[in-house]
Amino acid sequence: MSRERRAKRDSRNERAVSDRGERSARSASSGKRVATDGGTDSDIERAIRETHPALIAYITAGDPTLEETKAYVEALDRGGADLIELGLPFSEPIAEGPTIQAAINRSLEAGTTPDSFFELVDGLDVEAPLLVMTYYNMILQYGSEPAVEPFVERAAAAGLAGIIVPDLPAEESEPLREACENHGLDLVFIVAPTTDGERLETIMSQVSGFAYVQARLGTTGARADVSGATHDSLARLSEYSVPKAVGFGVSEGDHAAEIVEAGADGVIVGSALVDLIAEADEPAAALEAKAEELKRGAMRGAEDVPEPEQP
Amino acid sequence: MSHGNFEGYGGRHVPDLLQEPLEQLAAAYDEVSATDEFRAELDSYLEEFAGRPTPLYHARNLSERYGAEIYLKREDLLHGGAHKINNCLGQALLAKKAGRTRLIAETGAGQHGTATAMVGALLGLETEIYMGKKDVRRQGMNVFRMRLMGAEVNEVTRGNEGLADAVDAALEDFAENIDDTHYLVGSVVGPDPFPRMVRDFQSVIGREAREQFQERTGELPDAAVACVGGGSNAIGLFHAFRDDDVAFYGAEGGGEGSDSKRHAAPLARGTDDVIHGMKTRVIDEDVEVHSVSAGLDYPGVGPEHAMFRAVGRCEYTGITDEEALAAFRELSETEGIIPALESSHAVARAIQLAEDGEHDTILVNLSGRGDKDMETAAEKFDF
Numbered sequence: 001m002s003r004e005r006r007a008k009r010d011s012r013n014e015r016a017v018s019d020r021g022e023r024s025a026r027s028a029s030s031g032k033r034v035a036t037d038g039g040t041d042s043d044i045e046r047a048i049r050e051t052h053p054a055l056i057a058y059i060t061a062g063d064p065t066l067e068e069t070k071a072y073v074e075a076l077d078r079g080g081a082d083l084i085e086l087g088l089p090f091s092e093p094i095a096e097g098p099t100i101q102a103a104i105n106r107s108l109e110a111g112t113t114p115d116s117f118f119e120l121v122d123g124l125d126v127e128a129p130l131l132v133m134t135y136y137n138m139i140l141q142y143g144s145e146p147a148v149e150p151f152v153e154r155a156a157a158a159g160l161a162g163i164i165v166p167d168l169p170a171e172e173s174e175p176l177r178e179a180c181e182n183h184g185l186d187l188v189f190i191v192a193p194t195t196d197g198e199r200l201e202t203i204m205s206q207v208s209g210f211a212y213v214q215a216r217l218g219t220t221g222a223r224a225d226v227s228g229a230t231h232d233s234l235a236r237l238s239e240y241s242v243p244k245a246v247g248f249g250v251s252e253g254d255h256a257a258e259i260v261e262a263g264a265d266g267v268i269v270g271s272a273l274v275d276l277i278a279e280a281d282e283p284a285a286a287l288e289a290k291a292e293e294l295k296r297g298a299m300r301g302a303e304d305v306p307e308p309e310q311p
Numbered sequence: 312m313s314h315g316n317f318e319g320y321g322g323r324h325v326p327d328l329l330q331e332p333l334e335q336l337a338a339a340y341d342e343v344s345a346t347d348e349f350r351a352e353l354d355s356y357l358e359e360f361a362g363r364p365t366p367l368y369h370a371r372n373l374s375e376r377y378g379a380e381i382y383l384k385r386e387d388l389l390h391g392g393a394h395k396i397n398n399c400l401g402q403a404l405l406a407k408k409a410g411r412t413r414l415i416a417e418t419g420a421g422q423h424g425t426a427t428a429m430v431g432a433l434l435g436l437e438t439e440i441y442m443g444k445k446d447v448r449r450q451g452m453n454v455f456r457m458r459l460m461g462a463e464v465n466e467v468t469r470g471n472e473g474l475a476d477a478v479d480a481a482l483e484d485f486a487e488n489i490d491d492t493h494y495l496v497g498s499v500v501g502p503d504p505f506p507r508m509v510r511d512f513q514s515v516i517g518r519e520a521r522e523q524f525q526e527r528t529g530e531l532p533d534a535a536v537a538c539v540g541g542g543s544n545a546i547g548l549f550h551a552f553r554d555d556d557v558a559f560y561g562a563e564g565g566g567e568g569s570d571s572k573r574h575a576a577p578l579a580r581g582t583d584d585v586i587h588g589m590k591t592r593v594i595d596e597d598v599e600v601h602s603v604s605a606g607l608d609y610p611g612v613g614p615e616h617a618m619f620r621a622v623g624r625c626e627y628t629g630i631t632d633e634e635a636l637a638a639f640r641e642l643s644e645t646e647g648i649i650p651a652l653e654s655s656h657a658v659a660r661a662i663q664l665a666e667d668g669e670h671d672t673i674l675v676n677l678s679g680r681g682d683k684d685m686e687t688a689a690e691k692f693d694f
Contacts, residue, residue, distance in 0.1 A: 091475075094325060094326060094329075094479075094482055094587070094588065096479070097483065098469050101469055101470060105469075105471075136585045137584055137586060146583045167324045167325055167585065168324065169323055169324060169327075170327075172322060190326060190328075192328035192329075192330070192331070193328070194328060194330070194332070194489070195327050195331065196331075199330060199331070214327070214328060217328065217486060217487055
């Protein structure tokens, strides 16, 4: 499954290179160089560089059911999402805004479990690499003894490319990072507006795939503007080579454009998509259209000269 | 590197956004709490506002009935009716010294919210309490008390409208307002520095009790008993005796039995886990968290208790709802003291120990009074 997905992705990435001109081609060639060096390295990092600027879409798996999640993931993939984060719900999340909280509750009520989640991923056939976002508890409790290995092994078998764990401090991430390395997965960390100095260095020394830059103080949730903290954070991270993707509060193509213009390699959108799932008459179509809008916005931000307004 | 480690338990398992404010809080705590000025000010509030020291009461009738000398540390006589005020005063004063102007807290039954509202009013700090809508409905009097003391009570309507949802809402507030706001955590739970900070503020219980017990009997007690929800009153009692030859017993909310699927006894029966920012013991996944006492109705426990359990320093037992209610009634009848349902778990455990006959002297932390539990009790007892 995972190999098939990778092959498909590679073919799409080649298309992306030919479509998107010099900048993408340059990133793609550096990606290829890494690959020929022998290390497979990061699928995720490669996807971000080759589709630059990348659109990273988050939805909660199992909201409202796993069957529908499958359709939504495919819609996002069609719409232009370059990476897709799937939330594996946990009953005691920390610092999620009301939108994602509600999605988590709907998913838990529908009976989503780690095993049913992995079965969903087993059956997914999309081009975008997939990440799982969940809490450390869910990882530790998978398998018969509290340990990280069984979860990571299963995630790799399902073809997931990376893991994001909001409540895992970088200082305590060693066991999970090792397991991820053993199974070829990336471990993505969130960098907050307050993260600086020694903590920032610790995180950046552990991170792989991309650095998830939290755009503002507070919790997840769609907002009406792009925070000034985004610019500060990107400036603070400019010396690190790992791709940076900005999330928290992104809901429109214009936000995506502004974020990419500020120097981000990718834009992460979650609550705005989850809202569509909860409220749109035809969520799959709405998600596809939203992904197109956001991807266009991100691309616009990458142009030196602003594109004419969309009709 | 790891923060606040209790033999591998504890830590700071929170999103990165909260790391920095917690680091700042830990630094402020280490710096301020050691100063004579802070201690003197806190001591004066504890004495004049909260009513410390609390008496050590020799429960003669109960002792006579069960054949061991049982002593009660009367935290139920404190302002607000429970040990909660010890911690709230400490944290609020610290927050004020650290330049914070606003307190937030979550509350389930309303006890911690009420204690937070009291110190908010006392110290002139803006106070906002998060409480699940379900709890707001059930605990009308406490909501009224909080509002009377000037606190804003925020009804949380998301999710299951309970304590866990109130915690989420409070964390969200904290994440957005870290510059001026202190999140006043009510027990020895959550990320570092809360477990050790709350322990230090509650340790006054054991310090007093140790001195009082020695004064009274010339010795130390053979055993110390306390109820354990999050575990702050138990740690508060135990801490002063940790290097003594005193056996520790923790009475958890055993609900329908710690072998059943409805209990709140993660130390008697649970698993290692990460929850609410800490690594600790948590009830098994297929168990529904339940205790007749709202204050014990919590799926996890403070990490220091998880450590005590792991190293064998304390024995933890689930006391069932039924056993707790029997002890609630027993202490009311024999001594004329109505204990909180939480504290009744400790009383029940002390009675078991007295009957076993292993210990001659038993010190029990009577952590709160039972006024708040009258309605629950009235439903259970047919007078």
